[in-house]
Amino acid sequence: MQNHVNQIEYDLKNSVREAISIADYLNRMESLNSFLRKEYKNDSDYYSAYNNFMENETIQYYYTAQSIQCVTICTENETIVNGTYFVNDKDVKDEEWYKNFVASGREYMVCAFFEDGSSGDYIQKGRHIVVFRKLNYFGGNDIIMLDLDYSQIQKDVTRICGRNNCCLCNDDGEIIVSSGGIDNADKPFEGEEYIDKKGTLYEKDIEIYGEELKIFMVDKESSFFSMMKEKKFILLAIYIFNLILPSIVLYFIYRSINDRLFAISENIELIKKDKYAQIIIPPSKDELGEIIQSYNLMVSRIRELIETVFKNKEREQELIIAKKQAELHALQSQINPHFLFNALESIRMHSLIKNEGETAQVLEDFSVLLRENIHWNSDTVTLEHECRNAQRYLELQKYRFGDRLNFSIRLQDECKNIEIPKFCIITFVENACVHGIEKKMEGGSVSVIVSRDDDLLYFEIMDSGKGMTEKELEELMEKIDNADISYIEKTNKSIGIVNTIIRLKQYYGEKLLVDINSSIDEGTEICIVVHYGETEQNEGYDR
Missing domain, CATH: 3.30.565.10 (Histidine kinase-like ATPase, C-terminal domain)
Structure with missing residues (x-):
């Protein structure tokens, strides 16, 4: 159980670290800061700037990270129109999670809360595990929220725990995530009293960027005889099945194995004669079927390699001939170009002396391109x-x-x-x-x-x-x-x-x-x- 708890702790912290790295990058994004600081005349002016910003930056792709569900920036710029990625802080400043982060005075904070829909369409209704970060690299009081993928965390906890009961609780005694609670994402958090603690109990306290959490795991008691009693009808059906049908099943298995082994043997004999033919037989998903698929793939690859060898030899000859022709053309057209460069440099220096900077720059660019073209090292x-x-x-x-x-x-x-x-x-x-x-x-x-x-x-x-x-x-x-x-x-x-x-x-x-x-x-x-x-x-x- 301890390994399971440690794995849950590691996965959760890893998701938070990934979110923080994205938040740090956005905090230093100069174009994002310019977009947030600009005062927009009207909605049309804002949407024009928004579309231009989204075309030239990649903020819309950050929420596609495995552990990030969405990115929301709470800004104090009242000229910004609420939308998918940006929301005015005046519309969310009365929310409990917003007040808690501001009051904490921290750069980062992890917070779990349930949104009941009172924030309108800005924050999705349901359970949230959010990483907060101040956008203060260029100054200001804007806040970025990175909403972790709650459903994915729920699935990971359920997968790791298996048949055991596991719950992740905050310091208020609320169950944030529980194994098997896939359908609870849109319901308020429950209290610790709902945890079934029958069995061996293991608990661990963890802290992630200001959020005090506790992990409970309970190993359910079970016995071999109680399981046999529960599955008695299934065991009886299996027993009857093994008495009546084994002969029929074994016959068909024998036929299938024998026919395919014979086909493999025949085609291996053909390989000895340098004949590479595929085995034409209905596909199957057992070991022999995989062997036949691998054999057919091998034959196909051998054919391709044989064709590639011939093509490469032909191509190599073409390249050799082309190189010889290029060398011949180079010898025929080779001249000593140094006097051209010296002449261009003299003209450029003369232009600089006469304060004709643009002409001098053009001559310099032309000289560089001419040298690149002539000196094909x-x-x-x-x-x-x-x-x-x-x-x-x-x-x-x-x-x-x-x-x-x-x-x-x-x-x-x-x-x-x-x-x-x-x-x-x-x-x-x-x-x-x-x-x-x-x-x-x-x-x-x-x-x-x-x-x-x-x-x-x-x-x-x-x-x-x-x-x-x-x-x-x-x-x-x-x-x-x-x-x-x-x-x-x-x-x-x-x-x-x-x-x-x-x-x-x-x-x-x-x-x-x-x-x-x-x-x-x-x-x-x-x-x-x-x-x-x-x-x-x-x-x-x-x-």
Whole structure:
């Protein structure tokens, strides 16, 4: 029983710690503080700011944590309209739990209370176990409430206790959680007098951030003979069943086992002859059925591996040929570019001397991009480096287009050190400027977003330029799906995007997905998804 009680204590404290870590993060969120401190002119002004805040921040996802049911912020800003995540403290300041937290003077507090619906729709009716935290990192008296998942806690206590009775009580003698009380979430707390203490009793006092709690566990007395007496009719039925039906059951079991063993034996003999055939037999859930499923899976994997070996050899030959051709082209086009850099640096210094800072910056960006293009020392760069070059290119285009061009680049911190093929983002940015923004009289905007979700890596390049017709989009997608190195050698047209897609395919293999959406006068959106977890195993690309 002691282990069970310790497990309940550990799970509860772990849920509270998870909630506190979320509260601490939100307490330091500068954008949340700005949203809470702003004085809104009217409801329309507030909803506009609210929608913008929710689009750019991830507060709406914090309640999806395993132990968190919802997040509520009680704010003193009266211009904020009550809703899903925010409520004015004047509407809840008379509630007992609010008064208790304010009177405690603590940074954190855990409190269990029953909401009878008097707070309106701001707090859900029923039992609550809540973690309170002051939002005072930037000053102010706002409070954040993280409502733990009461139903999940109830289920965990019931699962851990098994047949034993277990109750979690507060210092007022109220039963907050009890094993088997799944249907009590919407009922007020009961007193300790309702605990059935018949049997071996074990109790433990715990304290969690100001909330004094006590865990009771009672091991119900039972005996073998009393159980036999209760189950006498079931035992009699089992006894009759074992006398009448065993022969029939054993016969069918024998037939099933014998037929499947014979099928397995035949197919193993075929493997010795290098013939990999699957066992065609109705599926079953016993051990032999699992063996047959595993055998079929093994045969399928062997076939795939054989095909993969041939494909990899073919691909390796293509890559070797492509590399030789690239080396030959590099030798044919190689010149000493240092005089170009020296000339650009001289012009830049002259611009600085004449206080032409914008011109000097443009020349510096151009010089860096030119050096990156000529000095191809490595086939890959980090995403942070690639995004920095993309920003330099957009600054050059900004110098050209002026107010006709706006741009933004968002790179998730977890992605900064991931290596990707060089110039794979800049190519799409260039295409957005040349074929999108340039062809639209009023100009537009270009956005680059790079993010990661587990082993999936996302590149999104969006522009609000001229866009493409359905026919142009279909032709482009066909080139992307079917293009290879021979296409680049044969065509005389612009091959920037196709070239980049080919390099991405060589780097990521089949774990690459390209999706392009475009509409006339609305713009183009390019989304590239790769399985980043697979790239480290890909040895077919020379890094």
